[in-house]
Amino acid sequence: MGFDIPEPYVWDESFKVFYDNLDEEHKSLFKAVFDCAGDRGSSDKLANLVSVTVNHFTNEEAMMQKAKYSDFPAHKSAHEGFVAKIKGLKTPLDDATVHFAKEWLVNHIKTTDFKYKGSL
Template sequence: MFEMKEEYKTGIKKIDVEHEKLFEIGERAYQLLKDKYINDKFDKIVTIIGELREYTVHHFAEEEAYMESINYKRLFTQKMDHIGFIKKIDEVNFNEIDKNQDEAIMGLLTFLNDWLVNHILEKDLLIPVK
């Protein structure tokens, strides 16, 4: 389900490698959803969400530093999108996750896939390669 497709590549190696890592995190969440042999997935979900947040903070800082280095005119818009993403992750209700774990994973997957694909295609592909 989660894979870094050729059409998502910006041509900026560091950004593409980091996007690949975000897709890998999403793929691990997807594999967890499919695993019917694990009854209690809560700890694994929390770990994935924590890793996702930590890595996106790192990635966004790197991406924004690159955009700043080339005086990218859409940097502010990118920053606002990035802040919105982190805010959404920070608003995760862990009590709700524990009540219906598979539904929580599906919600996370839908959000992550939609956000990643749309953000890359609509925003990141516009970033010039220096």
């Protein structure tokens, strides 16, 4: 059981982590997942999702390391699991895969990311 998945699938203020760069990157992640959901056969949109995700995780992890964030190892592990999953995907994406990506991002931000508010 997790948080409600917004439909349409777009970032809103309830996902705010209060680091402008990370909030902007989260908006891009939502858009990339939204784009994949809307065009499940597009390998370009899937490749963009992977790229946007890897870039965001790299930036977020760098901020965590700089701040000596105590939950960094577990957070990085969650990132690695998601990246491994999306890198292994092939188009066309099925309903379960789209739902997984939407749900993972919503729950990751609202649980795991929210833990670092004010700590980075």
